[in-house]
Structures are given as structure tokens and as C-alpha cells.
Amino acid sequence: xxxxxxxxxxxxxxxxxxxxxxxxxxxxxxxxxxxxxxxxxxxxxxxxxxxxxxxxxxxxxxxxxxxxxxxxxxxxxxxxxxxxxxxxxxxxxxxxxxxxxxxxxxxxxxxxxxxxxxxxxxxxxxxxxxxxxxxxxxxxxxxxxxxxxxxxxxxxxxxxxxxxxxxxxxxxxxxxxxxxxxxxxxxxxxxxxxxxxxxxxxxxxxxxxxxxxxxxxxxxxxxxxxxxxxxxxxxxxxxxxxxxxxxxxxxxxxxxxxxxxxxxxxxxxxxxxxxxxxxxxxxxxxxxxxxxxxxxxxxxxxxxxxxxxxxxxxxxxxxxxxxxxxxxxxxxxxxxxxxxxxxxxxxxxxxxxxxxxxxxxxxxxxxxxxxxxxxxxxxxxxxxxxxxxxxxxxxxxxxxxxxxxxxxxxxxxxxxxxxxxxxxxxxxxxxxxxxxxxxxxxxxxxxxxxxxxxxxxxxxxxxxxxxxxxxxxxxxxxxxxxxxxxxxxxxxxxxxxxxxxxxxxxxxxxxxxxxxxxxxxxxxxxxxxxxxxxxxxxxxxxxxxxxxxxxxxxxxxxxxxxxxxxxxxxxxxxxxxxxx
Numbered sequence: 001x002x003x004x005x006x007x008x009x010x011x012x013x014x015x016x017x018x019x020x021x022x023x024x025x026x027x028x029x030x031x032x033x034x035x036x037x038x039x040x041x042x043x044x045x046x047x048x049x050x051x052x053x054x055x056x057x058x059x060x061x062x063x064x065x066x067x068x069x070x071x072x073x074x075x076x077x078x079x080x081x082x083x084x085x086x087x088x089x090x091x092x093x094x095x096x097x098x099x100x101x102x103x104x105x106x107x108x109x110x111x112x113x114x115x116x117x118x119x120x121x122x123x124x125x126x127x128x129x130x131x132x133x134x135x136x137x138x139x140x141x142x143x144x145x146x147x148x149x150x151x152x153x154x155x156x157x158x159x160x161x162x163x164x165x166x167x168x169x170x171x172x173x174x175x176x177x178x179x180x181x182x183x184x185x186x187x188x189x190x191x192x193x194x195x196x197x198x199x200x201x202x203x204x205x206x207x208x209x210x211x212x213x214x215x216x217x218x219x220x221x222x223x224x225x226x227x228x229x230x231x232x233x234x235x236x237x238x239x240x241x242x243x244x245x246x247x248x249x250x251x252x253x254x255x256x257x258x259x260x261x262x263x264x265x266x267x268x269x270x271x272x273x274x275x276x277x278x279x280x281x282x283x284x285x286x287x288x289x290x291x292x293x294x295x296x297x298x299x300x301x302x303x304x305x306x307x308x309x310x311x312x313x314x315x316x317x318x319x320x321x322x323x324x325x326x327x328x329x330x331x332x333x334x335x336x337x338x339x340x341x342x343x344x345x346x347x348x349x350x351x352x353x354x355x356x357x358x359x360x361x362x363x364x365x366x367x368x369x370x371x372x373x374x375x376x377x378x379x380x381x382x383x384x385x386x387x388x389x390x391x392x393x394x395x396x397x398x399x400x401x402x403x404x405x406x407x408x409x410x411x412x413x414x415x416x417x418x419x420x421x422x423x424x425x426x427x428x429x430x431x432x433x434x435x436x437x438x439x440x441x442x443x444x445x446x447x448x449x450x451x452x453x454x455x456x457x458x459x460x461x462x463x464x465x466x467x468x469x470x471x472x473x474x475x476x477x478x479x480x481x482x483x484x485x486x487x488x489x490x491x492x493x494x495x496x497x498x499x500x501x502x503x504x505x506x507x508x509x510x511x512x513x514x515x516x517x518x519x520x521x522x523x524x525x526x527x528x529x530x531x532x533x534x535x536x537x538x539x540x541x542x543x544x545x546x547x548x549x550x551x552x553x554x555x556x557x558x559x560x561x562x563x564x565x566x567x568x569x570x571x572x573x574x575x576x577x578x579x580x
Contacts, residue, residue: 001309001316002331005350009308012354013301015270016277020297023274024281030181031154031174032286043180050176058176061167064525067155068518070171071148075115075514078141083111085137086129094131096205102128109502114138116513117145117395119239119246119365119488120505122496126228126249131203138246139235143187146242147178149397152517153279154178154286156401159524160425161287163532168524182275183242190237193267198260201233232257240271243395245365245488253355253368254344265347265368269355273362276393279400287425291543296403299551300392304361307381312353314378315339319578342373353378360385363395365488372475372492376575379491380567383478386485388559389444389516395486398513401520403555405437407542408523410554412437414540423539426532433526436519443515445562448484451504452477452566460500466493470577474570481563484508 029036051058062070085092086107090100102110106123113120114137125134151174158168195201207227214223232248236258239246253259259268277297284293316338318329331337336348343352352369359366360382371379385392391403412429415422422429455461455476465472471493478491483505490496496505541547 001313005312005316006309008350009305009312009354012269012358013305013308016273017297017301019270019274020278020281023278024293025285027182027275027278027282028285030177031157031169031282036181039181039185047176047180050180051172054172054176056170056172058170058173061170063166064155064159064168064521064528067168067171068521071152071517071521072514074144074171074175075148078144079111079115082114082137082141083107085133086110089130089133092130092132094135094203097130099128099130105499105502106497109506112506112509113483113488114141114244114246115145116486116509117149117242117244117363117398118483118486118509118513119244120483120490120509121246121250121252121488122490122502122505124250125247126230131205131230134235134248135231139231139238142235142238142242142244142246143179143183144175146183146238146244146396147175149395149401149517150178150182150275150279151175151397152520153283153397153401156404156520156524157283157286159526159528160404160427162528164530165528166525168521168528183238186241186271186275187234187237190241190267190271191233194233194236194258194260194264197264198256199233199236199264200229200257201231202229203231204229227257229257236268237271239366240268240364241275241396243272243276243362243364243399245359247366253366254347254370259368262346265351265355268366268368269351269358272355272358272364272366273393275396276362276399279397283400283404289425289543292425295543295548295551296400296407298545298548299555300361300403302548302552303388303392303555304357307361307385308354308357311357311374311378311381312350314375314381315343315349315353317375319375321578339373339375339378342370344368356382357385358393359489360487361390361392361394363390363393363399363485363487365482367489370492371478371489376471376474376571376578379474379478380571380575382489383474383481383491383571384559384563384567386481386487386489387445387448387563388555389441390485390487391555398486398517402440402516403551405440405516405520405523406555406558407551408433408437409441409558410547410551411540411542413554414550418540420539423533423535424527424542426535427527427530428533430526433523436522436526440516440519441558444485444512447508447511448477448480449562449566451480451484451508454504455480455501458500460498464495464498464501466495470570470574473566474574477566477570480505480508484512486512 086102154174155168249255280293280297284290318339329337338349355368411422411424475494
């Protein structure tokens with residue numbers, strides 16, 4: 001590693017933490033229904049119009065069961081509409097390329113993927129989907145699926161903050177305010193930055209340009225190239241901010257039309273985890289103790305930073321084969337050294353390592369390099385970050401309510417150690433909360449491992465793996481870790497667009513989204529109805545360094561115990577084979 005590389009990592013983390021306070025305070029105002037300067041006056045009439053269209057009263061609050069029902073109903077309707085759009089896109093306008101409808105199993109996987117905020121892509125966007133599908137289907141779901149996670153978080157936090165209350169807020173109001181006052185303004189800023197740097201945003205389908213260096217193909221000279229363009233920048237903005245990750249182009253943010261310059265690269269990297277980090281401060285504001293939010297952010301960062309440096313070190317070290325071939329693995333003299341396979345030279349090793357770690361920590365899934373080309377240990381880090389449950393920053397909303405479930409487990413474990421009934425923020429943690437926490441924590445790894453096991457033993461699954469041996473297992477394990485934890489990034493080298501993987505992956509995405517969100521709402525409903533207890537001599541303080549360490553340890557240990565055997569058969573043994 002170099003001094004410049006280390007400084008780049010630290011500056012990245014520092015900027016995220018610095019922006020977390022003002023953005024987090026703003027989001028707390030949004031969810032607490034406080035007056036919003038400027039935006040409230042501009043967008044207030046639109047908000048009230050949307051409530052009239054939805055036929056809902058934002059002041060009418062819901063119990064956790066009604067809230068959960070609204071979540072499921074909204075997502076079911078979104079799935080059906082997106083699936084229908086994918087199937088009939090060939091008959092609709094903005095289809096200059098003449099694409100037909102998407103195959104049933106692929107359409108099922110895509111619809112589930114974008115409705116659950118996974119945005120897993122087993123297709124090339126520019127070669128499969130029309131502009132109308134990209135805009136009306138994928139970009140719209142980018143906003144509303146992200147807003148759904150944020151709404152569930154707002155309900156969860158109200159359950160912790162309130163005393164003897166049966167209600168958690170109004171789902172439709174939380175959704176509407178998330179989109180209007182948080183996601184939409186931030187997306188506009190990011191989209192304008194990207195367009196200013198050269199990202200494309202047009203309804204044209206393609207441009208034909210003269211090539212700088214003509215090439216010879218089949219005995220004839222080719223001097224022109226057709227470049228596919230479209231409404232990319234608007235989708236890129238929400239894919240990053242909403243931790244969606246689904247790119248307009250097949251190569252995602254490695255494509256220069258999505259991510260043209262170092263400035264766009266920085267803005268998009270910040271967007272990967274910005275809202276997830278800022279929601280920690282939102283949590284602290286809403287429960288009336290900002291220290292609680294900073295503890296959660298500290299626990300996330302305590303796990304994240306060493307893993308960034310681990311990925312960076314593994315990629316900068318290169319591989320023995322590169323060394324044997326005479327490559328200079330040490331940076332300097334105008335070259336970067338290390339393992340540059342699968343990486344954009346304009347992004348380099350450091351930026352690629354930060355992005356790979358942040359996108360899997362943040363439940364985003366977008367990429368600016370090919371993870372399949374990382375070294376075994378460099379690829380292990382993003383894979384494991386998904387496997388711990390996407391709670392290190394995590395998806396917008398979903399990452400924090402996932403970490404709060406781990407916090408419930410952490411105080412329960414600490415309570416067992418001292419023989420005292422565990423409490424969190426003055427609320428007793430009892431059997432019901434622990435059962436729901438167990439469901440939320442255990443379901444994603446269960447569906448991930450079952451789907452991976454089925455794939456590596458069934459002939460269709462084995463045929464889908466590009467490589468044999470431990471790397472082939474890593475490809476399948478990464479694919480289902482991504483889908484089973486609502487991430488969406490891909491290791492590549494795995495033919496995922498087959499009926500078996502589309503079906504198993506779709507089921508994994510559904511379980512990973514709703515069998516975490518619904519237990520979170522159940523916990524919130526239970527805690528919201530309890531009295532608040534005053535802290536006593538044996539109460540574990542959850543706002544200090546000790547709890548940071550306990551929480552981080554619980555997250556790491558649960559993830560390690562679940563997936564270490566599979567990782568040992570995949571990237572870990574591959575590393576030793578490479579070294580040998």
C-alpha cells in the first residue's frame with residue numbers, strides 16, 4: 001500500500017462521517033413531521049396531492065400488522081406491474097432497438113430483484129431493456145424500493161422511542177416523504193454532477209461516431225462505431241443513493257457513460273453508503289440521544305475500515321503468476337503495480353478496492369471493476385460483507401434496522417453474562433423479540449447456503465459455473481450471497497440467466513427482504529407497547545465504547561460462524577493454491 005492510497009481511504013471515510021450529521025438531522029425532521037425549510041413549501045402541495053390520490057390520511061397511524069400489510073400490498077403491486085412491463089415491452093414505445101418481451105423466468109427474477117431493492121442483474125441493460133422499461137420500471141422501483149426500507153426503519157425507531165404505544169406511524173406517509181424530501185433532491189444533485197462530467201442522459205437510442213483508429217474486421221475496414229446511449233444519469237443517481245446498484249449498462253459504473261471522471265467516481269462512491277451512515281444520526285435524533293446513533297455508526301466503521309484496507313492490500317500485492325511473468329508489483333515510476341486485471345485503469349486499484357468494499361457493505365451492488373478478477377482474499381472481503389447480513393451501513397433503512405436487530409441480540413447476550421434481564425433504550429428484551437431477531441438473522445444465510453448447495457449439485461447449476469474447483473464454488477456462493485442478502489453485485493463467471501438460478505435467486509431475494517423487514521416490524525410493535533424503564537446499576541450502557549466493541553463482535557462472530565466452512569472451501573483454499 002502507498003501513502004496516497006491510505007490517505008484516499010481515510011479521506012473517503014472522513015467525508016462520509018462528516019456528511020452524516022447534517023443529512024441525518026434533516027432526515028429526522030422528515031420522519032418526525034417537523035417543518036422543512038424551502039423544500040416543504042415547494043413540495044408540500046405535491047405531497048398533499050399524493051395523499052389524496054392514495055386515499056390516505058397521513059395522520060392516521062398504523063399498528064405493526066397493518067403497517068406490514070401495507071408494505072406487502074405495495075410491493076406485490078409493484079412486482080406485478082414491473083413483471084407485466086417486462087413481458088410486454090416489445091409492444092410499447094421508446095423501443096428503437098426493437099427488443100421483444102423478456103423471457104418469463106428472467107422477467108420474474110428482474111421484477112423480484114428491483115422490487116426487493118436487490119437490483120441483481122443477469123442481463124445486459126442496453127441489449128435487453130427498452131428506454132421505457134429502464135425509466136418507468138427500473139428507475140421508479142429504484143425510488144420506491146429504497147423508500148420502503150427507509151419507511152420500515154422509521155417505524156422500527158418509533159417502536160424504540162415511544163412508550164406504551166400500539167402504532168408505528170403511517171406507511172404511505174413515510175414512503176411519500178422519503179421519496180419527496182430525501183431521495184428525489186439528492187438524486188437530482190447527483191444526476192446533475194454526473195451529466196456535467198459526461199454521463200449520458202437522452203431519449204436517443206444510439207449515436208454513430210467516427211473511430212480514431214479504424215480496424216479491419218473480416219477483411220474490410222471499419223471506421224465507424226455505434227454507441228448506445230439513453231437516460232443513464234437519472235438511473236445512476238438513484239441506483240447509488242438508494243443502494244439499488246442496477247446499472248443502465250451491463251458493465252455498470254465501469255462504463256464511461258455511467259461514470260466518466262474521477263469526480264463522478266468520488267460522488268458515486270460517497271453515494272453508496274452516505275444515506276446508510278446518516279440514518280444512524282437520524283436514529284439518535286429520533287430516540288432523543290444522539291450518542292446512540294454515533295455508537296452504531298462507530299460499530300459499522302470499526303468493521304468497515306479494516307476490510308477496505310484488507311481488500312486494498314490484497315489487490316496491491318498482486319499474484320505470484322504476475323511476479324513470475326516479470327510484472328512490477330510495486331507502485332512507482334508512473335505505474336500502479338499490483339493486480340489490475342478486471343479494473344479500469346482510470347479508476348486504479350485503490351478506488352476499485354474502496355468501491356468493491358463499500359458497495360457490498362452498503363447493500364448497493366454496483367461495481368466499477370470486475371470482482372471475479374480480484375485476488376482470492378480481495379474477493380473474499382466483499383463476499384463476506386454481504387454474508388454478515390448487509391448491516392455495515394447496509395441498504396438505506398434496511399441496513400440500520402438489521403443492525404438494530406443485532407443490537408437486540410448483543411444486549412441479550414450481555415444480559416446473560418451478568419444474569420440480568422436485558423434492556424435496550426429502556427425496553428426489556430423478552431422471548432418474543434429474541435425469536436423475531438433469530439428469524440431475521442438466520443433466514444438470509446439459510447436461503448443463501450441452500451440455494452448454493454442446490455446449484456453445485458444439480459447438473460444445470462454445475463454447467464452454469466465458468467470455472468471448476470474452489471473458484472467455481474466462489475462464483476456460485478457469491479451469486480447467492482448477493483441475492484440472499486439483497487445486494488445485487490456479481491462475481492461474474494457464472495451463467496446466472498438460466499431457469500434454475502433465476503428461480504432460486506428470486507426466492508432467495510424474497511426471503512431476504514421480507515423475512516427481515518417483517519420481524520423488524522414485529523419487534524418494533526412489541527417494544528412500542530412497553531413501558532420505558534429507568535436505567536439501574538446493572539443496566540448495560542449502550543452509548544459507549546464497550547457497546548461498540550460488543551456489537552461489532554456479535555456481527556462478526558455470527559457472520560463468521562455461519563459462512564466460514566463455505567469460505568474455507570472457496571476463496572480461502574483458492575488463496576493457498578495460488579500461493580503454492
